[in-house]
Amino acid sequence: MKFEETTIKSDRLYEGKILSLKLDTVEIPGKKYSKREIVEVSGASAIVPILDDGSVIMIKQYRKPIEKITLEIPAGKIDLGEEPRETAERELREETGYTPSNMTYLTETHTSPGFCDEKIYIFLAKGLQAGEQDLDDDEVVETFNYSFEELIKMIERGEITDAKTIIGIFMARDYLKKEREK
Template identity: 50%
Template sequence: MKYYERTIKTEPIYEGSIFDIEKLTVELPNGKITYRDVIRNPGASVIVPITEDGHVILVKQYRKPIEEVSLEIPAGKLDHGEEPIQCAARELKEETGYAAKKLTKIMTLHPAPAFADEILHIFIATGLSLGEVCPDEDEFIHSGKYKLDEVINMIQDGTIKDAKTVAGILFVARMLETGDLKL
């Protein structure tokens, strides 16, 4: 079966500071024409900061789209021309005050491939040293240390609902369980 959709026309709908939206006219594998609304996003780096004693650093912040306070691993949008590892180091420092001796990329995710081209680059940060927190002007966040088991329990009980956090934490927990990650 053929799965490719040929783009016939691209129409810009919205240009914003975080993402753009396009309306695509596409030809389906059966020859029929349809439309796709697509969010274009430069991607982001996501960091699972883990201490030598197995604690994870999480950030708590209000998320306007869901009207809730969210507990998450640190993350941030890639700046134009920025490498994901540079973004990871920058965002870790900005959001938590921590610097990492080592950043290791563990996975790449498409969080919403049905309608967005965003790519998340997920890193483990180890060898942490605490400095000064310096969030962006529009960020009001608080960071804290949590036992990994406690974080997994918060995923299971629905306290943590953020997809990138769920994926990153469960992947790191699995790496620790299998011995692929040693602290």
């Protein structure tokens, strides 16, 4: 079965600072036509920072689109010309003040492929050196340390709902478990 769609026409509807919106007319299998509203985003990196005692540094912040305070792993958008690993390290330093001596790529994920092209790269950070937070002018975050067990219970209770955080926590936990078993 053929799944691919062919773009017939693409109209840019909005161009913003962090995203753009386009409307594509596509031909779908069976010679039918449809419209696709697509949000384009530069992408992001996230990082699961592990302290020497095994706890995870998390950030708490307010997220306007969902009107809630969230608990998340540090993350941010990839700047023009920046590699995903550089973004993860920069965001860790800005949001927590920590700098890693060891970073491991865990995975990448598409946040909402039904309407958005955003891809988030997720890393694990160890060998953390403490420093000073360097938040952007529009950022208000607070850091907290949790064990993996606490975080997984929070996920199970629905207290952590951010997808990149849930993926990052489980991927990091499994990676560290395999590393210990070697």
